[in-house]
Every structure is written in C-alpha cells, then in structure tokens.
Amino acid sequence: MKFEAITIKDIAKALGLSTSTVSRALRDSYEISPATKKQVLEYAEQNHYRPNPIALSLKEKRSRSIGVIVCEIANSFFSQAINGIESIAYDKGYNVIISQSHESYEREVIDLNYLSSRSIDGLLISVSAETEDFSHLQALHERGFPIVFFDRVAESIHTHKVIVDNFKGAYDATDHLLKNGYRRIANLAGSPHLSITKERFNGYRQALENNGIPFNESYIEYCLHGGMVYEEVENALNNFISLEKMPDAIVASADKLTTNCLRYFKTKHIKVPDDVALMGFSNLDLTDLLSPSLSVVRQPAFEMGQIATELLLQLIESKRPVYDFQYKVLPPELMIRESSMKIS
Amino acid sequence: MKFEAITIKDIAKALGLSTSTVSRALRDSYEISPATKKQVLEYAEQNHYRPNPIALSLKEKRSRSIGVIVCEIANSFFSQAINGIESIAYDKGYNVIISQSHESYEREVIDLNYLSSRSIDGLLISVSAETEDFSHLQALHERGFPIVFFDRVAESIHTHKVIVDNFKGAYDATDHLLKNGYRRIANLAGSPHLSITKERFNGYRQALENNGIPFNESYIEYCLHGGMVYEEVENALNNFISLEKMPDAIVASADKLTTNCLRYFKTKHIKVPDDVALMGFSNLDLTDLLSPSLSVVRQPAFEMGQIATELLLQLIESKRPVYDFQYKVLPPELMIRESSMKIS
DNA sequence: TATATCTACGCAATCGTTCCCGGCATCGAT
DNA sequence: ATCGATGCCGGGAACGATTGCGTAGATATA
Numbered sequence: 001m002k003f004e005a006i007t008i009k010d011i012a013k014a015l016g017l018s019t020s021t022v023s024r025a026l027r028d029s030y031e032i033s034p035a036t037k038k039q040v041l042e043y044a045e046q047n048h049y050r051p052n053p054i055a056l057s058l059k060e061k062r063s064r065s066i067g068v069i070v071c072e073i074a075n076s077f078f079s080q081a082i083n084g085i086e087s088i089a090y091d092k093g094y095n096v097i098i099s100q101s102h103e104s105y106e107r108e109v110i111d112l113n114y115l116s117s118r119s120i121d122g123l124l125i126s127v128s129a130e131t132e133d134f135s136h137l138q139a140l141h142e143r144g145f146p147i148v149f150f151d152r153v154a155e156s157i158h159t160h161k162v163i164v165d166n167f168k169g170a171y172d173a174t175d176h177l178l179k180n181g182y183r184r185i186a187n188l189a190g191s192p193h194l195s196i197t198k199e200r201f202n203g204y205r206q207a208l209e210n211n212g213i214p215f216n217e218s219y220i221e222y223c224l225h226g227g228m229v230y231e232e233v234e235n236a237l238n239n240f241i242s243l244e245k246m247p248d249a250i251v252a253s254a255d256k257l258t259t260n261c262l263r264y265f266k267t268k269h270i271k272v273p274d275d276v277a278l279m280g281f282s283n284l285d286l287t288d289l290l291s292p293s294l295s296v297v298r299q300p301a302f303e304m305g306q307i308a309t310e311l312l313l314q315l316i317e318s319k320r321p322v323y324d325f326q327y328k329v330l331p332p333e334l335m336i337r338e339s340s341m342k343i344s
Numbered sequence: 345m346k347f348e349a350i351t352i353k354d355i356a357k358a359l360g361l362s363t364s365t366v367s368r369a370l371r372d373s374y375e376i377s378p379a380t381k382k383q384v385l386e387y388a389e390q391n392h393y394r395p396n397p398i399a400l401s402l403k404e405k406r407s408r409s410i411g412v413i414v415c416e417i418a419n420s421f422f423s424q425a426i427n428g429i430e431s432i433a434y435d436k437g438y439n440v441i442i443s444q445s446h447e448s449y450e451r452e453v454i455d456l457n458y459l460s461s462r463s464i465d466g467l468l469i470s471v472s473a474e475t476e477d478f479s480h481l482q483a484l485h486e487r488g489f490p491i492v493f494f495d496r497v498a499e500s501i502h503t504h505k506v507i508v509d510n511f512k513g514a515y516d517a518t519d520h521l522l523k524n525g526y527r528r529i530a531n532l533a534g535s536p537h538l539s540i541t542k543e544r545f546n547g548y549r550q551a552l553e554n555n556g557i558p559f560n561e562s563y564i565e566y567c568l569h570g571g572m573v574y575e576e577v578e579n580a581l582n583n584f585i586s587l588e589k590m591p592d593a594i595v596a597s598a599d600k601l602t603t604n605c606l607r608y609f610k611t612k613h614i615k616v617p618d619d620v621a622l623m624g625f626s627n628l629d630l631t632d633l634l635s636p637s638l639s640v641v642r643q644p645a646f647e648m649g650q651i652a653t654e655l656l657l658q659l660i661e662s663k664r665p666v667y668d669f670q671y672k673v674l675p676p677e678l679m680i681r682e683s684s685m686k687i688s
Numbered sequence: 689t690a691t692a693t694c695t696a697c698g699c700a701a702t703c704g705t706t707c708c709c710g711g712c713a714t715c716g717a718t
Numbered sequence: 719a720t721c722g723a724t725g726c727c728g729g730g731a732a733c734g735a736t737t738g739c740g741t742a743g744a745t746a747t748a
Contacts, residue, residue, distance in 0.1 A: 004405075004488075005462055007704055018728045023706060033726060048487070050461035054407060055704035057398045058733050061348075065441075074423035082417060086444065095458070097409075098442050100430065114439070117394040118349050143392070144348075262633055286628070289606055291635025351734055362698045367736060377696060399734035402703045 006047045015043060026051075065095035066312060067115035069125040071103045071226070077255055077283040077301045078126070081150065084305025085124060092313055094121075103191075103225050105130035112136055122146035122316045124308050127154060129191035129226045146315040150308040151299075153195050160311040162304050162328045166196050169297040169332035170203030170251060173279045176295070176334065177249045178211045181343030182277055186219040186240055186247035188233070188261060190226040190254045197222070200253045200281070218243055227256030230263070237264050249273075249340070252280030262290060262339075278339040281332075292338035300330050350391045359387060370395075409439035410656060411459035413469040415447045415570070421599055421627040421645045422470070425494065428649025429468060436657055438465075447535075447569050449474035456480055466490035466660045468652050471498060473535035473570045490659040494652040495643075497539050504655040506648050506672045510540050513641040513676035514547030514595060517623045520639070520678065521593045522555045525687030526621055530563040530584055530591035532577070532605060534570040534598045541566070544597045544625070562587055571600030574607070581608045593617075593684070596624030606634060606683075622683045625676075636682035644674050 008026070012019045017036070025032045025040035026049075032040075043049075057063040066089060070078040082098065089096045097120060099111035108128045113136075115123065125137070125147065134154040141147050141157055150162040170187075177185050187204045190197045205215050221236035223229075233256075240247050252258040258280025265272050272278050272292050279295045287294040307328055315322055352370070356363045361380070369376045369384035370393075376384075387393075401407040412429060414422040426442065433440050441464060443455040452472045457480075459467065469481070469491065478498040485491050485501055494506040514531075521529050531548045534541045549559050565580035567573075577600075584591050596602040602624025609616050616622050616636050623639045631638040651672055659666055 008706095009704070019705075020707080020729080021727055023704095024727085027706090031726060036726080048483070050457075052402075052704050053461055053463045054398055054401045055733090056706085058396075058402055058703090059705055061733075063398060072423075073417050073426060074420065076418065079416075079418035079423065083444070095441065095463070097439065100427070113394075117397055119397045119439070139392075259630060259633065266633060284630070286603060286630060286634070289603065289610060289635065290630070290633050291637075293635075352736095353734070363735075364699075364737075365697055367734095368697090371736090375696060380696080396734050399703090400736085402733090403735060405703070 005052070006044075006049050007052065008049075011040060011043055011047070011049060015039060062121050062316075063095075063119055064093060065097055065120050066309070066316075067120040067123045068096060068098045069101055069108060069111050069115070069123065070098070071101050071126070071128055072228070073098060073100060075255055076285065077151070077299060080283055080301035081126075081305035081308075084302040084307075085309045086305075087302075088306050088309040088313070094313065101128040103129040103228055105132070109136050112140070116140055116145060122148070122312045124148050124150060124305075124312055126151040127194070129194060129224060129228075132193045144321065146312060148308050148312040148315065150304050151196065155195055158325055160308070160315065160326050160328075162308040162311065162330070163196070163199075164299040164304065164330050164332050166199035166332075167203035167206070169281065169299070169334075170200040170253070171207045172203075172332070172334050173251050173295075173297050174204045174207035175211070176336065177251070177277060177279055177340055178207065178213070180277070180340060182249035183213065184216075184219070184245055184247045185213075185249045185251060186221070188236055188240075188250050188252040188257050188280075189220060189222045190257060191224050192222045194226075197253060200251075204251055219247055223257060226254050227252075227258075227260050230260055233257060233260040234264055237261065241268075241270070247276060248343075249277035249279070252278065254280070255282045255284065258282045258294065258296065259284070259290075262294065266291075272339050273341050277341070277343075287335070288337060295337045295340035296335050298333045298335055300333070304330060349396070350388075350393050351396065352393075355384060355387055355391070355393060359383060406465050406660075407439075407463055408437060409441055409464050410653070410660075411464040411467045412440060412442045413445055413452060413455050413459070413467065414442070415445050415470070415472055416572075417442060417444060419599055420629065421495070421643060424627055424645035425470075425649035425652075428646040428651075429653045430649075431646075432650050432653040432657070438657065445472040447473040447572055449476070453480050456484070460484055460489060466492070466656045468492050468494060468649075468656055470495040471538070473538060473568060473572075476537045488665065490656060492652050492656040492659065494648050495540065499539055502669055504652070504659065504670050504672075506652040506655065506674070507540070507543075508643040508648065508674050508676050510543035510676075511547035511550070513625065513643075513678075514544040514597070515551045516547075516676070516678050517595050517639075517641050518548045518551035519555070520680065521595070521621060521623055521684055522551065522557070524621070524684060526593035527557065528560075528563070528589055528591045529557075529593045529595060530565070532580055532584075532594050532596040532601050532624075533564060533566045534601060535568050536566045538570075541597060544595075548595055563591055567601060570598050571596075571602075571604050574604055577601060577604040578608055581605065585612075585614070591620060592687075593621035593623070596622065598624070599626045599628065602626045602638065602640065603628070603634075606638065610635075616683050617685050621685070621687075631679070632681065639681045639684035640679050642677045642679055644677070648674060 008019050008022050012022045022040050025037045073079050086096050101108040148160040153161045208215055223232045227233050252261050282296040283301050287296050352363050352366050356366045366384050369381045417423050430440050445452040492504040497505045567576045571577050596605050626640040627645050631640050
C-alpha cells in the first residue's frame with residue numbers, strides 16, 4: 001500500500017510557481033507577495049501538506065531524534081527514566097527512539113549499529129548486564145558521536161554521566177538493617193560487570209565495616225542477568241539458606257532481584273521479615289502493596305532521564321567539541337516499610 | 345558538536361573513482377572489477393563507512409520504521425505489547441518509534457502529526473482514554489496511511505484490529521465472583537469513551553443477568569483517566585462504600601484501577617476479600633506477591649503486539665490497497681488467587 | 689583490418705527541501 | 719529619458735545514495 005504525500009513540487013506545479021517560491025511562501029519569507037503567500041498557504045492547508053522530515057534531515061545533516069538503549073522498558077526504573085527523557089526531548093522538538101538490549105551484549109551492539117548510522121543525533125545508554133567490553137561505544141565516542149550514560153555507565157569512556165549515589169543507597173540500606181538489629185546481612189548483587197553493582201557492593205561493605213561487622217564472602221551472590229531469570233535468583237538464595245549461618249537480612253541490588261527474592265521466600269514459605277529481612281533497590285510503584293510491604297532504595301529515575309537528556313542535547317547542539325564532561329550524582333531515597341522491621 | 349560521517353563521495357574522491365562505481369562496488373555488482381571492489385571495500389571498512397539511512401529513505405520513499413502510540417509505557421500491558429511489537433519489527437528490519445499520549449487527546453493528536461509526516465511507514469495505536477473524536481486518525485487512514493489498532497480501537501475506522509475478548513474476560517470474572525457467593529458486584533470502569541470499557545461492562549452485565557441478578561445503576565463508576573489519577577479512583581470508591589448496600593465485590597476494568605483499588609482498601613483498612621472481594625484486569629507480573637494476592641484477568645499482551653505488527657507490516661508491504669481487514673480477538677486468561685476467595 | 693562484443697567504469701537524474709544567485713518588472717528620482 | 723532601488727520570483731546546486739544509460743578501451747571474431 002503506497003501512501004504518497006503531497007510535496008512542495010506538487011504545489012508548485014498546481015499553482016504554476018517554482019519550488020523556491022512555494023518554499024519561501026510556506027516559510028513566510030518577506031520576498032513573497034501577500035497574494036502568492038495566501039494562495040500557497042491555502043492550497044497547502046487544503047491538501048494537508050507537511051514538510052518531509054527525511055528530506056530536511058538529509059539537508060540539515062541531523063535527524064532531530066535521539067536514541068535510547070536500555071535493557072528493558074518493562075522495568076519501572078527505566079520506564080520512569082524514559083518518561084523523563086521524553087519530557088525534555090519533546091520540549092526541544094526531538095524524537096526519541098527506544099531500543100532494548102534485553103541484557104544481551106550482542107543485542108546492544110546490534111542496536112547501537114542500527115541507531116548510530118546517522119539516523120540519530122545522539123545516544124542515551126544504560127549498558128546491558130552482559131557488557132564487559134565497551135569498544136563499540138568507545139569507537140563511536142572517539143569519532144565525535146554524542147553519548148551520555150545514565151545509571152549503568154562505562155567508566156572508561158569520558159563523557160557526561162548521570163547516576164544515583166549507589167554507594168550511599170546501599171550504605172544507608174545496610175545501615176538501616178544493622179540499626180534494626182540484623183547482623184548477618186547478605187548482598188544479592190546484580191551482574192559483576194556493572195558499575196552500579198560494584199558501587200552498591202562497596203556501600204554495603206562499608207556500612208558493615210563502620211559498624212564493626214566483618215565481611216563474609218559467602219554472604220554475596222552475583223546474578224549475571226540482574227534477576228531477569230528467576231532461576232539465577234533461586235540458585236543464589238538456595239546458597240544463602242543452605243549456609244550453616246543463614247543470613248538474617250538481604251540487601252538486593254536491583255529491581256528484579258528484590259521482587260524475585262520476595263517471590264522465592266513466598267514460594268519457600270520463609271517469612272519476611274521474621275525469618276529474613278529484605279531491603280532492595282526498586283522503583284516499583286507498588287512496593288507498598290506487596291506482602292509484606294517492601295522497604296526500598298528508590299532512585300529519582302524521572303529526574304535522571306531529564307538531566308541526561310539535557311546534557312545530551314547540550315552536546316548535540318554545541319558548536320564546538322566538548323571536553324568538559326559532567327558527572328552528576330543524584331541522591332537515592334530510602335523508603336522504610338515492613339520488610340525491614342526491627343527485630344523483636 | 346558535529347559528527348560528520350564518511351560518505352560514498354568521500355570514498356570516491358579519495359580513490360579517484362566515481363560515486364556510481366563506489367556504490368556498485370559496495371553492493372558487490374558484477375560490473376566492477378575485483379581489484380576495484382577490494383580497494384573500495386577495504387577503504388570503506390577502515391573508515392567505518394555506513395550507508396546513510398536518511399538518504400536511502402528519501403530515495404526509497406520509506407523509512408523502514410513504524411510508530412507506536414500508547415498511553416503509558418510504564419504500564420505492564422503496554423510494555424509487554426511493545427516487546428511483542430519490537431520482536432516482529434526487529435526481525436523484519438523495521439525501527440520502532442514509541443510515543444506516549446499520557447491519556448491525553450491533545451497529546452495524541454500532536455504525537456500523530458509528529459509521527460505521520462512521513463517519518464514512519466505505518467502506525468500501531470491504542471487510543472487515549474480522552475479520545476472521543478477519531479477524525480485525526482480517520483483522515484490519515486483515508487489518505488491510505490497504514491494503521492492498525494490494538495486493545496483500544498476506534499470502531500468507526502475500518503482497518504485491522506487486534507483485541508482481547510473483553511466481554512468474555514469481564515463475564516468470566518463476574519461469573520467467578522458470583523460462583524464464589526458474591527451478590528453485590530460493582531464495576532469500577534475506565535473511560536466511558538473507550539471500546540474496552542463498554543465491552544467489559546457488557547460482559548459484567550451479561551454475567552449478572554445470566555445469574556438472575558438485576559443490574560444496579562449505582563454499582564458502576566467510570567474513571568475518565570483509567571485510574572491514572574488516584575483521586576478519581578478514590579472518589580469512585582467513596583461512592584461505592586457510602587451506599588446503603590455497599591458492594592461485596594468489585595470488578596475493576598483496568599490495570600491501574602485494580603491496583604489503585606487495592607491501595608484504597610489498604611488505606612481505609614478495608615479487608616480484601618473479607619469486607620469486599622476484588623478482581624480486575626491486570627498484566628502485572630507481581631499480582632501474586634500483593635497483599636492479598638490478586639485474582640486477575642490477564643491479556644496476552646505480547647502476542648497482541650506481535651499480531652498487530654504482523655498485520656501492519658503486511659499492510660505496509662502490500663503492493664495494492666487492502667480492503668479485507670482482520671479483526672483478531674484473543675482469549676483472556678483468568679488467574680484466581682486470594683482476592684476473590686469463596687465467601688465463608 | 690574492420691567489426692562485434694564485452695569489461696569496467698562515468699554521467700546524470702532522482703527523491704524533497706533550502707538557499708544563493710540572478711533577473712525582470714515597476715516606480716521614483718534626477 | 720535614464721538610472722538605481724525595490725519587489726517578486728525562477729533557476730539550479732546541494733544533501734547521499736541508487737541506477738539506467740552511455741561509452742572508452744580491450745579483446746574476440748570474421
């Protein structure tokens with residue numbers, strides 16, 4: 001099925017004018033007589049003329065659209081971040097093209113190639129859990145392509161980055177559990193390749209240390225797919241509960257880890273927080289309705305999306321190369337509920 | 345910051361060839377000598393040459409991208425549907441551009457104008473809760489632009505549509521509540537403009553009728569924003585509980601209605617299902633972890649996205665106008681849990 | 689040797705739009 | 719009457735890639 005839209009040429013032919021005149025009339029140029037303008041404008045209106053954005057992109061060498069690569073949009077944190085991205089992009093007249101890596105490195109590379117071949121003016125990315133090698137991004141960045149990282153960043157690439165204070169988030173969560181009497185606190189961590197996993201682990205560890213609790217190697221388990229696959233959470237938790245000294249509390253380092261953790265305990269009839277307390281990173285809107293209601297570390301996802309987009313557009317619209325990159329760190333928010341209640 | 349990518353012209357100039365030769369060499373044409381091909385291919389590889397998709401779009405009069413308009417991506421049903429859309433589009437080499445209407449008619453019109461001005465080859469849409477007037481879509485459709493509706497359809501527009509059997513979903517949910525002993529069943533409905541709201545209401549009403557229960561006008565409340573705004577759910581439920589004969593069960597017709605309903609009851613310390621049972625449409629992955637766990641009508645969102653996309657691509661790639669449109673109705677799935685337990 | 693055939697490339701148009709450059713009227717001033 | 723200014727408009731190149739057609743030069747055939 002062909003959808004042939006009207007062009008400036010069609011208008012010119014119909015009205016016996018040149019394309020230049022029509023173009024100028026449509027852009028309200030002073031060089032065109034009011035009569036001609038009126039004629040052109042009316043004809044364009046009647047025939048639903050819309051400038052072809054593709055032709056404009058070709059001429060202007062910009063598409064006025066930005067690409068976004070995240071692991072999953074069906075993840076509260078990312079869908080909220082995307083809302084933030086969209087809110088800014090929309091205001092500035094940019095289109096947003098979203099791709100999902102589904103936590104796969106291979107897919108991330110494909111998405112990147114797809115997007116970067118000049119159909120987007122810049123990229124916002126939160127790397128996949130599998131990604132260890134950042135050379136695909138590095139290469140693009142070196143050739144001057146605008147890239148801004150948010151949440152999961154590539155430390156080796158020197159550009160704008162927007163993250164939450166993951167150290168503080170994990171520190172505060174762990175500290176809160178300690179204050180509530182828990183002593184054997186485990187860390188259910190995401191992919192070891194991710195910057196956020198390391199930062200969160202460091203916060204967790206520092207809180208233990210500051211409270212005089214020695215770090216126990218068997219109290220950390222990594223989930224390569226960040227909790228996307230239930231079995232990997234199941235295995236990790238099986239390991240925890242089969243320890244002689246089973247943990248009495250868990251700090252989960254990602255959204256899916258937190259909820260799948262709860263699902264595991266429910267399945268195994270392990271009571272939260274009586275048998276084991278739970279506190280995790282999550283941006284779900286429903287954590288207050290869960291059973292038990294979940295104590296969480298919440299990230300300002302919407303704001304992160306907004307700030308990252310502002311930085312990207314700034315990069316895109318800058319006349320000269322930018323070397324002064326920003327590293328924005330936003331505060332997380334602790335929301336205390338039932339799952340981390342004081343030990344009785 | 346400018347990102348100037350290499351073009352076929354640059355290669356031609358560097359190698360002392362014409363652009364035609366370079367183009368043909370890159371496409372492995374038989375007309376080009378092996379030596380030249382090798383030279384061109386190597387130079388292109390070294391300099392990261394990628395064909396400019398915008399130039400190709402201009403020439404081929406197609407962008408190989410499709411637009412999607414939904415109310416919110418931060419909604420399980422839609423994010424799952426988008427995953428389905430993406431899975432098919434990706435396989436067929438199409439880009440997906442997502443826009444959110446945020447349940448606003450005005451925003452939907454803007455999104456549509458933005459997308460339709462030839463930067464997309466076709467559109468998948470689930471209309472906003474506010475939308476009563478479909479002329480913006482009608483106009484586009486009449487001019488031959490490929491459109492496929494899913495979930496929330498415009499009845500008056502004759503094109504492919506993919507929905508779930510909303511009547512059956514609501515019928516079965518209501519019937520289930522009746523079988524479990526509930527008699528005063530209310531319907532917390534979404535926007536009265538939406539096709540799905542009407543279909544679900546009809547299912548609800550028919551189930552009552554078939555079980556010999558008269559329909560009570562005060563047992564239906566509409567929420568114009570489909571539950572997006574908590575206050576509107578609050579008002580509706582305030583009306584229900586202030587009735588002399590308060591409902592003993594509620595059928596909620598949308599995701600946000602269902603969860604906000606639960607939130608309301610939790611806030612008011614109304615016990616579910618002891619004081620009032622709850623059953624709703626929802627595609628959340630966490631309904632089993634809520635307190636109480638929720639009985640829901642689940643839609644095959646992923647499959648809906650896939651089917652809608654297949655139909656759209658079929659429309660886009662069809663050589664001649666299509667007049668034989670499909671109306672796919674998929675079965676919903678009832679998931680029974682605690683919130684609709686048998687009356688004791 | 690003259691003609692036909694084939695190889696390997698270049699020219700130019702095309703997609704829709706913008707914009708520089710130019711040009712033809714008309715008008716007022718000298 | 720001539721000149722400059724101004725108003726109004728058209729021609730054509732450019733953006734990047736593809737492709738039908740033309741053709742120079744080499745080789746093969748008669």
